[in-house]
Amino acid sequence: MSRTIRVLVADDEPMVRAGVRAVLSTASGVEVVAEAGDGHQAVELTRRHRPDVAVLDIRMPGLDGLGAAAEIRRAVPGTGVLMLTTFGEDEYILRALGDGAAGFLVKSGEPEELIAGVRAVADGAACLSPKVAARVIAHLADRGAGAEAGRRAAARRRVEALTPREREVLSFLGAGLTNAQIARRLRLVEGTVKAHVSSVLARLAVDNRAAAAVVAHEAGLVPPSGTAAE
Structure with a gap:
């Protein structure tokens, strides 16, 4: 039997978290085990639940997604990080690329991209949304x-x-x-x-x-x- 991929979702907008949870609920073998509204909470809940993947908004109040990702990599190295971005955040994307983040998806992308990204990061791979790749280019x-x-x-x-x-x-x-x-x-x-x-x-x-x-x-x-x- 294949394992269930356990996911934490962190975004300061409740509707975005609900949307991500709804998309992932349609994927077999994927379970959202925790939600966080800011970076500090994301780190705390990752320590507590030890999910396979943490899906983080790149911009959050207090500790942003990049800071939370760094803390998570140090505290729970077994958790892969998938960043959610919006257009106009090139500097954030390039900074995170340099830090070796596992994946980047655009919030306006297709639901299938989110599911595929979570699966890829859980498998130890990395993913770069075509739209994000275009921004890098x-x-x-x-x-x-x-x-x-x-x-x-x-x-x-x-x-x-x-x-x-x-x-x-x-x-x-x-x-x-x-x-x-x-x-x-x-x-x-x-x-x-x-x-x-x-x-x-x-x-x-x-x-x-x-x-x-x-x-x-x-x-x-x-x-x-x-x-x-x-």
């Missing part, structure tokens, strides 16, 4: 030539070590696609894609998919038009 473009020349050259050298198939997979990671979405694009079974992703992360020496996506952007691996949306 735009932010990198706004920095002039993207990354500094040295970083761009270093990223290209790292990517050259990948096989052609791995580079293709990396480009889709850069668009924020899930393993299932990549499998459909490449007409592969999901297990094969998972193996390719693991190999890409190892060869690039990065901890998660979000970090790999940044390398893809810096190396200029732009996915085909329309890739970021299913």
Whole structure:
């Protein structure tokens, strides 16, 4: 029998919490075990309930989502963190990417993205919503030539070590696609894609998919038009 994924939901807006709970209640094997209205409460309830995944609003009064995520990673390292964001929060997203957060979803995204994100983080993977990936791409473009020349050259050298198939997979990671979405694009079974992703992360020496996506952007691996949306 498969295990039940236990989830904590933290947002200062009760209606948002109710919406997240309602979406997750439709997923088999997923249970919301606690709700928090601020970051401090999220940390306390995570210590108490030890959920598999903490879904945190990136902006909350008192201790914000990024601060709560850092506390949770220290206090309960077995709990994965999935951040909920809205547009216009690029600096928060990039800061959290640098800190190695497990996943980012936009509040206005599809319910299926939330369920898939929770499952991915519970499995120890990372997820980057296509809409969030688009914001990261735009932010990198706004920095002039993207990354500094040295970083761009270093990223290209790292990517050259990948096989052609791995580079293709990396480009889709850069668009924020899930393993299932990549499998459909490449007409592969999901297990094969998972193996390719693991190999890409190892060869690039990065901890998660979000970090790999940044390398893809810096190396200029732009996915085909329309890739970021299913």
